[in-house]
Amino acid sequence: xxxxxxxxxxxxxxxxxxxxxxxxxxxxxxxxxxxxxxxxxxxxxxxxxxxxxxxxxxxxxxxxxxxxxxxxxxxxxxxxxxxxxxxxxxxxxxxxxxxxxxxxxxxxxxxxxxxxxxxxxxxxxxxxxxxxxx
Amino acid sequence: xxxxxxxxxxxxxxxxxxxxxxxxxxxxxxxxxxxxxxxxxxxxxxxxxxxxxxxxxxxxxxxxxxxxxxxxxxxxxxxxxxxxxxxxxxxxxxxxxxxxxxxxxxxxxxxxxxxxxxxxxxxxxxxxxxxxxx
DNA sequence: CTTGACTCCGTATCGTGGTACGGGGTTTAC
DNA sequence: GTAAACCCCGTACCACGATACGGAGTCAAG
Numbered sequence: 001x002x003x004x005x006x007x008x009x010x011x012x013x014x015x016x017x018x019x020x021x022x023x024x025x026x027x028x029x030x031x032x033x034x035x036x037x038x039x040x041x042x043x044x045x046x047x048x049x050x051x052x053x054x055x056x057x058x059x060x061x062x063x064x065x066x067x068x069x070x071x072x073x074x075x076x077x078x079x080x081x082x083x084x085x086x087x088x089x090x091x092x093x094x095x096x097x098x099x100x101x102x103x104x105x106x107x108x109x110x111x112x113x114x115x116x117x118x119x120x121x122x123x124x125x126x127x128x129x130x131x132x133x134x
Numbered sequence: 135x136x137x138x139x140x141x142x143x144x145x146x147x148x149x150x151x152x153x154x155x156x157x158x159x160x161x162x163x164x165x166x167x168x169x170x171x172x173x174x175x176x177x178x179x180x181x182x183x184x185x186x187x188x189x190x191x192x193x194x195x196x197x198x199x200x201x202x203x204x205x206x207x208x209x210x211x212x213x214x215x216x217x218x219x220x221x222x223x224x225x226x227x228x229x230x231x232x233x234x235x236x237x238x239x240x241x242x243x244x245x246x247x248x249x250x251x252x253x254x255x256x257x258x259x260x261x262x263x264x265x266x267x268x
Numbered sequence: 269c270t271t272g273a274c275t276c277c278g279t280a281t282c283g284t285g286g287t288a289c290g291g292g293g294t295t296t297a298c
Numbered sequence: 299g300t301a302a303a304c305c306c307c308g309t310a311c312c313a314c315g316a317t318a319c320g321g322a323g324t325c326a327a328g
Contacts, residue, residue: 020286103226196314269328270328
């Protein structure tokens with residue numbers, strides 16, 4: 001068991017952020033001491049880190065909430081969450097594909113720079129301005 | 135040549151957003167009619183779409199500004215932008231790796247759901263709560 | 269030639285994801 | 299037993315990325 005300060009420290013976030021996530025429902029309300037201090041189990045660190053990583057990947061807090069709900073309900077209603085999981089998976093794969101396109105563009109730009117080819121047109125645009133599915 | 139409304143329509147963004155990007159310096163200031171109306175060339179659509187896609191990939195407007203600058207200055211000072219390009223490339227590759235980790239996690243979760251294995255512990259956490267390099 | 273849609277600009281407001289503040293009670297360390 | 303450090307809660311404020319508003323001018327169709 002640890003205090004909110006220790007939790008925040010270990011997870012690498014601000015104390016206020018912990019309380020904010022609690023308000024948002026991303027963190028379960030922890031046990032309290034008699035005087036009202038929050039008491040966290042080690043699992044809370046893992047949960048906070050999960051949130052941090054997901055956030056770094058571009059998920060909104062709302063989406064992260066959904067991911068966390070998948071986890072919570074997994075044991076109980078496994079197949080019921082399959083659809084949402086596959087939706088997220090598709091989203092992630094789309095992001096990967098687009099980033100790979102950008103990677104190729106940046107890569108060829110870097111290569112062109114290296115060989116001092118001074119192409120008049122930057123390759124980055126070609127790959128990224130192209131088709132737009134919206 | 136087109137008006138701001140036509141541009142916004144074609145690029146799939148709000149008119150106000152176009153003006154906002156102009157203020158931010160993401161869009162070059164367009165020509166004006168005598169009466170002061172903005173006049174855009176077709177290239178502006180491509181530029182707006184580029185911004186949209188980059189944003190969807192998790193780049194901030196500031197980073198997008200930098201990406202756009204790479205493009206602009208490429209012809210003139212090619213090797214000078216090489217370093218910044220490679221930095222962006224590393225950023226993109228890191229994002230891809232993290233998304234791929236999440237893809238694996240979600241994939242195994244989906245598979246577990248499908249086979250109704252109702253594992254008591256959700257695989258998604260294992261891969262994502264694990265090591266944390268910060 | 270007027271009516272409605274479009275544009276101008278400046279400024280205000282919004283949603284998201286926090287972060288800070290401040291007045292109070294609590295714990296820990298000396 | 300008293301500082302220092304910590305925690306409580308509510309509320310205020312911040313940056314970012316838009317989006318809305320409003321009063322005025324402009325343009326295109328009937």
